[in-house]
Amino acid sequence: MIIIFRKALSFIKRSYLLQMSYKFEFFLRLFFMFFNILTYYFVAKLIGTAGQAYLAPYGGDYFSFVLIGIAFSGYLMVSLRGFSESVRDEQMMGTLEAMLVTPTDASAIITLSTLWNFIFASFRVLLYLAIGVLLGVSLAGANVLGALIILALTIVCFSSIGILSASFIMIFKKGDPINMLFMSTSELFGGVYFPVAVLPTWLQTVSHLLPITYSLNGMGGDRLSG
Template sequence: MFATYRKALSFVKRSYILQMSYKFEFFLRLFFMFFNILTYYFVAKLIGTAGMKYLEPYGGDYFSFVLIGIAFSGYLMVSLRGFSESVRDEQMMGTLEAMLVTPTDASAIITLSTLWSFIFASFRVLLYLVIGVLLGVSLAGANVLAALIILGLTIVCFSSIGILSASFIMIFKRGDPINMLFMSTSELFGGVFFPISVLPSWLQTVSHLLPMTYSLNGMRHALLQGYTLRELAPEIGALVLFSAILVPASLLAFRYAVRKAKMEGTLVHY
């Protein structure tokens, strides 16, 4: 256990040093994040009460709705890009092969290498919420425990999809369809920018096949309306089911990808 903690700390420290070597980019991302929030704040002013019937289940305020959407959808982006980009970066630096011949399990290496990305994503979510509160979003009745449970399950689900994406990159190097498929469908059908009830009923079926839908729905109810765990049971149950399917599938896929790349001698090719 202590050895795993030391490895995790080493990966985080390494990623932090790399990130801080590009300080301008780091602060530029935070700067534009603030402008992104302001954009939706004024869009919400423009919309006013026009979409009230669709937003009523979430408290009726569009800015609060979309703030949660753009904040927590960041975890999907980190998961999809983080794992595959980590594999690709290590390939380009020539360190992937050396890392995979160490006693540390391959799945542990790919997971630990993205820890910093999730830490930074969590920092961004916190900033989103703080700025949102300063702009009038009310989180006074938030059920923090329920939100943390949903967040944990969300990270597990999204990370599994990210590992599947990394497995594809490991074998085929380019043209990852998993990344493109989940990025595009989740933003459109996952309820990031608008309630899925706006969609035609036949398209809502697509929404119900995505973890993003249950994650954002549960997070909004927990943070904006203080739903109890019992009331959030449908969202939590769906995320548990997704996790039970995606976690073993992603780990098997990644181990197969590593084994295939080693056998073909393409581990360092990119």
């Protein structure tokens, strides 16, 4: 257990140092994240109460709805693509083969190399919520424990798909197009940017096949109020 913990810290430190070596890209990502939040904030102002019938289960406020959607969907996207991206990055840097000949199992390498992505995703969620509070979103009625339980179960579900995608890359040395299709479909039909109820009935069938739909619906009662 101590050895695994030390290896995890080593992977996190390595990923952090690599990320900080591209400081401009790091701060640029934060800037566009803030820009993205402002975009949805003003879109919510434009919509006003027009979609209140669809947003009633989520507190009736579009900005609160989409804020939580884009914040926590970041975890799900990391679960899906984080493993494969880490493996691909190691391939591009020529370090994957060197790590595979070490005593560390391939499964541990894939898992530990993604820890920094989840840490950064957590930082982004906290930043999303902090900016949301500054823009008038209330945290008073949030069921944090319930949201965390649902989030943890969803990450496990999505990570299984992400690990399969990473395995695909390790074997065939190429990206997995199925993973990209699944991510795009989940974002569009999973209730991240708008309630599933807005969609036509036949498209809601697609939504009901996606794990992210049930995850965000589970957080529906815990979504923040404006």
